Amino acid sequence: MRLREESSxxxxxxxxxxxxxxRIRLAxxxxxxxxxxxxxxxxxxxxxxxxxxxPLGQAFGGGLTWVNMAQTTPQERQLLVERHLVSRHFADSTxxxxxxxxxxETLSVMVNEEDHLRIQTILPGxxxxxxxxxxxxxDQEIESSIDFAFSARWGYLxxxxxxxxxxxxxxxxxxxxxxxxxxxxxRVKRAAKDMxxxxxxxxxxxxxxxxxxxxxxNQLTLGFSEDDLLRRFTQETVPQLVEYERTARRMLVESxxxxxxxxVFRAAATLRAARLLGSEEATKLLANIRLGICMELIPDVxxxxxxxxxxxxxxxxxxxxxxxxxxxxxxxxxxxxxxRRALRA
Amino acid sequence: MRLREESSxxxxxxxxxxxxxxRIRLAxxxxxxxxxxxxxxxxxxxxxxxxxxxPLGQAFGGGLTWVNMAQTTPQERQLLVERHLVSRHFADSTxxxxxxxxxxETLSVMVNEEDHLRIQTILPGxxxxxxxxxxxxxDQEIESSIDFAFSARWGYLxxxxxxxxxxxxxxxxxxxxxxxxxxxxxRVKRAAKDMxxxxxxxxxxxxxxxxxxxxxxNQLTLGFSEDDLLRRFTQETVPQLVEYERTARRMLVESxxxxxxxxVFRAAATLRAARLLGSEEATKLLANIRLGICMELIPDVxxxxxxxxxxxxxxxxxxxxxxxxxxxxxxxxxxxxxxRRALRA
Numbered sequence: 093m094r095l096r097e098e099s100s101x102x103x104x105x106x107x108x109x110x111x112x113x114x115r116i117r118l119a120x121x122x123x124x125x126x127x128x129x130x131x132x133x134x135x136x137x138x139x140x141x142x143x144x145x146x147p148l149g150q151a152f153g154g155g156l157t158w159v160n161m162a163q164t165t166p167q168e169r170q171l172l173v174e175r176h177l178v179s180r181h182f183a184d185s186t187x188x189x190x191x192x193x194x195x196x197e198t199l200s201v202m203v204n205e206e207d208h209l210r211i212q213t214i215l216p217g218x219x220x221x222x223x224x225x226x227x228x229x230x231d232q233e234i235e236s237s238i239d240f241a242f243s244a245r246w247g248y249l250x251x252x253x254x255x256x257x258x259x260x261x262x263x264x265x266x267x268x269x270x271x272x273x274x275x276x277x278x279r280v281k282r283a284a285k286d287m288x289x290x291x292x293x294x295x296x297x298x299x300x301x302x303x304x305x306x307x308x309x310n311q312l313t314l315g316f317s318e319d320d321l322l323r324r325f326t327q328e329t330v331p332q333l334v335e336y337e338r339t340a341r342r343m344l345v346e347s348x349x350x351x352x353x354x355x356v357f358r359a360a361a362t363l364r365a366a367r368l369l370g371s372e373e374a375t376k377l378l379a380n381i382r383l384g385i386c387m388e389l390i391p392d393v394x395x396x397x398x399x400x401x402x403x404x405x406x407x408x409x410x411x412x413x414x415x416x417x418x419x420x421x422x423x424x425x426x427x428x429x430x431x432r433r434a435l436r437a
Numbered sequence: 438m439r440l441r442e443e444s445s446x447x448x449x450x451x452x453x454x455x456x457x458x459x460r461i462r463l464a465x466x467x468x469x470x471x472x473x474x475x476x477x478x479x480x481x482x483x484x485x486x487x488x489x490x491x492p493l494g495q496a497f498g499g500g501l502t503w504v505n506m507a508q509t510t511p512q513e514r515q516l517l518v519e520r521h522l523v524s525r526h527f528a529d530s531t532x533x534x535x536x537x538x539x540x541x542e543t544l545s546v547m548v549n550e551e552d553h554l555r556i557q558t559i560l561p562g563x564x565x566x567x568x569x570x571x572x573x574x575x576d577q578e579i580e581s582s583i584d585f586a587f588s589a590r591w592g593y594l595x596x597x598x599x600x601x602x603x604x605x606x607x608x609x610x611x612x613x614x615x616x617x618x619x620x621x622x623x624r625v626k627r628a629a630k631d632m633x634x635x636x637x638x639x640x641x642x643x644x645x646x647x648x649x650x651x652x653x654x655n656q657l658t659l660g661f662s663e664d665d666l667l668r669r670f671t672q673e674t675v676p677q678l679v680e681y682e683r684t685a686r687r688m689l690v691e692s693x694x695x696x697x698x699x700x701v702f703r704a705a706a707t708l709r710a711a712r713l714l715g716s717e718e719a720t721k722l723l724a725n726i727r728l729g730i731c732m733e734l735i736p737d738v739x740x741x742x743x744x745x746x747x748x749x750x751x752x753x754x755x756x757x758x759x760x761x762x763x764x765x766x767x768x769x770x771x772x773x774x775x776x777r778r779a780l781r782a
Contacts, residue, residue, distance in 0.1 A: 350770050354712035365706030367699035425695050 093159050093168045099175045100198050102399045105217015109386040110334045112265040112305065112399075114220040115176075116227040119250045119259040120209040123239040127251040128187060128204050136188045136204050143203045144190060146237045151229055156192030156201060161185075170408035176214055178202055199226055206251045207259075209234075216399075218334075220262060220326050224318070254311065258318045262325045263309030266333060269383045270340030272304045273351060280336060288312050289329065302372055303379030303402075308333065341387060356384030360393070364435050369428040374405035378431075393435060401434055438504050438513045444520045445543050447744045450562015454731040455679045457610040457650065457744075459565040460521075461572040464595045464604040465554040468584040472596040473532060473549045481533045481549050488548045489535060491582045496574055501537030501546060506530075515753035521559055523547055544571055551596045552604075554579075561744075563679075565607060565671050569663070591659070599656065603663045607670045608654030611678060614728045615685030617649045618696060625681060633657050634674065647717055648724030648747075653678065686732060701729030705738070709780050714773040719750035723776075738780060746779055 101113045121127060122142065125135055144158050161169065161182070169183040177200040178191050189204040202210040211230055213223040241249040248259035255261070271277045284291050292307045293300045308329070310321055344352045359380035363369075382398045384390035403409055405427050411417045417426035446458045466472060467487065470480055493500050506514065506527070514528040522545040523536050534549040547555040556575055558568040586594040593604035600606070616622045629636050637652045638645045653674070655666055689697045704725035708714075727743045729735035748754055750772050756762045762771035 350712045350773075354773070357710040357712060358707055361706035361710030362703055365702040367695045367702060428695075428699070 093164055093171075094157070095171065095175065095193075096197050098400065099403055100196055101176070101214060101216045102396060102403060103216040104395050104399065105215060105219055107218040107330075107334055108216070108395060110266055110268070110337045111218040111330065112267055113176075113214055113216050114218055114223045115212065115214045115261075115263045115265070115307075115309075116220065116223045117261040117263070118209070118211040118227050118231055119207040119248065119255040119261075120211065120231070121241040121249055121251070122208045123241045125208065128206060128208060129251060133188060139208050140188055140190055140203055142238060143201070143209060143234070144192065146234050148230075148233050152199070152233070153195050156194055156199075158190050158192045161189045161191065167408050167411060171412065174403065174406040174408050177212075179205060179210075181205065182210075198223075199230060201230070207255070218264065218326075218330055220264070220322060220330070224262070224322055228318075255313055257313040258316060258321065260313060260318050260321055261309050262321050263307055264325070264330055266306050266308055266337070267304060267379065267382060268301075268306055268333075268337050268340075269304040269355075269379065270337045270344055273355065274340045274343050274348070276336070276340055280333070284308065287329070303375045305375075305379065341383075345387065352383075352387065353389065355380045356387070356389045360384065360390055360435075363431050366428045366431070368424040369405070369431060370424055371405050371407055371410070371427065374427055374431060375402060378402050378405065397434060401431060404430060404434075438509055438516075439502070440516065440520070440538075441542050443745065444748055445541055446521070446559060446561045447741060447748060448561040449740050449744065450560065450564055452563040452675075452679055453561070453740060455611055455613070455682045456563040456675065457612055458521075458559055458561050459563060459568045460557065460559045460606075460608045460610070460652075460654075461565065461568045462606040462608070463554070463556040463572050463576055464552040464593065464600040464606075465556065465576070466586040466594055466596070467553045468586045470553065473551060473553060474596060478533055484553050485533055485535055485548055487583060488546070488554060488579070489537065491579050493575075493578050497544070497578070498540050501539055501544075503535050503537045506534045506536065512753050512756060516757065519748065519751040519753050522557075524550060524555075526550065527555075543568075544575060546575070552600070563609065563671075563675055565609070565667060565675070569607070569667055573663075598659075600658055602659035603661060603666065605658060605663050605666055606654050607666050608652055609670070609675055611651050611653055611682070612649060612724065612727060613651055613678075613682050613685075614649040614700075614724065615682045615689055618700065619685045619688050619693070621681070621685055625678070629653065632674070648720045650720075650724065686728075690732065697728075697732065698734065700725045701732070701734045705729065705735055705780075708776050711773045711776070713769040714750070714776060715769055716750050716752055716755070716772065719772055719776060720747060723747050723750065742779060746776060749775060749779075 105111070122139055125131060125139055128136065148155050172178040172191065173180055173183050177193055177197065182189060182202050182205045187204050189202070192201040198215055199213045211227050213227040215223045243249055247257040250256050250259055268277065271280055281291055288311045290309050290311045293302060359377040363377050363381065378398050378401050381390055381393060382395065385393060385395050385398065404413060407423060410423055410427055410430065414426040414430060417423040450456070467484055470476060470484055473481065489503050517523040517536065518525055518528050522538055522542065527534060527547050527550045532549050534547065537546040543560055544558045556572050558572040560568045588594055592602040595601050595604055613622065616625055626636055633656045635654050635656045638647060704722040708722050708726065723743050723746050726735055726738060727740065730738060730740050730743065749758060752768060755768060755772055755775065759771040759775060762768040
């Protein structure tokens with residue numbers, strides 16, 4: 093399996109102080125086939141063949157790189173999850189399945205996840221429009237050779253009713269330490285729930301918000317057009333949450349500067365001193381350095397370096413960089429060394 | 438209440454890598470009076486008068502400085518506890534009571550603790566012989582004017598049967614991070630129990646071993662002479678425990694150096710970076726720096742500075758040094774600043 097040296101999300105995009113990345117996901121199913129969960133393996137294979145053989149134009153370099161999940165090692169699957177190219181569910185599934193990735197790794201297509209196709213684009217910073225354009229372009233190209241299950245009344249048909257309709261999930265990964273440290277997070281979570289937004293942890297559903305990173309996405313699709321959802325997200329939801337977070341950070345500076353400095357300076361000192369470092373602790377500490385850079389408390393570390401390290405400290409990425417990280421204990425030594433080296437430079 | 442700027446235990450004594458301090462405590466009761474718990478306030482006052490008025494020779498500068506506990510503030514009582522000059526029980530008690538302290542603060546005499554007199558000496562490092570000599574000298578001087586409750590059969594009579602006999606408690610405060618980090622602590626604790634030794638935390642009975650500091654003392658007195666106890670402690674117990682700890686530290690260097698370095702370097706980095714610091718966390722981190730100094734991993738901090746800080750980070754000491762430490766929150770800011778300043782110099 094060949095992946096780029098680095099994920100595109102390492103780059104620093106618009107509104108990077110709060111918005112880590114923007115993500116669009118389209119759910120599609122092939123007409124004339126049962127949903128993945130009810131299909132036979134023969135039918136699943138047939139879906140695979142049809143999708144991977146569909147011609148793609150120049151915008152996708154003539155085709156994606158397809159990775160047959162049955163032929164990957166657990167570590168390769170873990171790498172795909174860490175890069176947000178596949179879901180944990182897809183990595184752990186046992187049905188015939190494959191994922192296609194474009195050259196920039198901004199678009200990935202899971203075949204036989206919960207739906208036949210999960211088309212996903214991910215871009216650094218607040219760039220939902222671009223992410224959506226690219227997903228739609230792929231959707232259109234593939235629809236020229238494949239029929240999708242579509243109802244004039246309901247829209248695109250999907251395995252889970254929450255995706256029926258336009259089948260779009262619009263989401264952003266936000267860094268919200270200000271809201272957390274000012275104690276405003278619970279209020280924001282309640283407001284998000286009222287607005288039918290899902291707020292999830294670093295790796296999606298059911299995961300914790302390690303490092304105060306939150307995935308925010310729409311919960312409903314039925315009755316909304318793609319454009320409605322996108323407009324609402326880009327013009328209301330994201331700017332509002334960004335403003336909440338920035339206000340919280342200003343409050344923190346003005347009314348609780350020792351707490352802010354304590355979190356930031358401890359994180360920087362610990363990462364430069366530790367000889368053993370777990371991936372979750374590393375993520376939390378890097379997240380606090382990230383806050384420190386945005387608050388101009390850490391002048392000698394770049395945001396891009398922190399984003400790169402956030403990726404590299406994860407187990408499968410670490411093992412690819414440092415061959416000595418063969419188990420959990422050795423991984424903790426290798427991770428600490430990697431981070432020390434990077435922050436010293 | 439006047440106390441020295443600094444406790445004598447800040448000094449670095451013999452075997453300082455493992456032995457923080459040596460302590461002797463004699464329990465004595467006046468003949469013809471009920472024990473403190475059964476005496477009337479009038480009788481307790483009479484005991485106070487007799488003890489504080491007893492003449493003392495030149496070895497004690499002609500007399501001790503007596504502090505009437507009823508006239509102290511809670512902060513002053515806390516200061517006495519932090520300096521190990523009185524017990525927590527004595528500080529919190531409500532009976533008429535007083536404590537006498539000599540000019541060097543190596544000897545303190547609690548009047549009306551559990552027994553009428555608790556004579557205590559404390560010296561830095563492994564110096565039980567000296568500590569014992571000084572306690573015995575005080576005991577002899579005061580016995581020249583006061584009759585102690587003594588039975589030819591049982592020896593000195595005390596409120597608690599565990600002190601009957603010679604009435605001596607011999608103890609050392611040990612720093613045992615090596616045994617803790619190599620996982621040997623539980624084995625040592627069991628062995629200590631078999632040898633009728635008590636192992637307690639930083640502030641005696643029922644307290645936790647914060648910073649891996651342990652008070653080790655004899656549990657039995659009846660049937661043992663003072664000299665037996667002392668010989669056993671100075672020639673067997675202490676050298677043995679010191680050797681166990683040093684062996685554990687060597688093991689740590691040889692077989693788990695990353696763990697050792699992680700504990701030490703994180704502690705130094707955190708104490709230099711923190712903007713908020715609680716007293717328990719400060720104690721733990723200073724203890725790990727202490728280990729680092731002994732293992733020659735921290736060349737730029739002296740053992741004496743760490744011992745001084747171990748005392749100064751405690752709430753009442755901190756409040757005496759920094760007047761802004763008026764409550765817990767402000768204390769955490771003041772403590773972090775104090776430690777940063779000290780470690781920068």
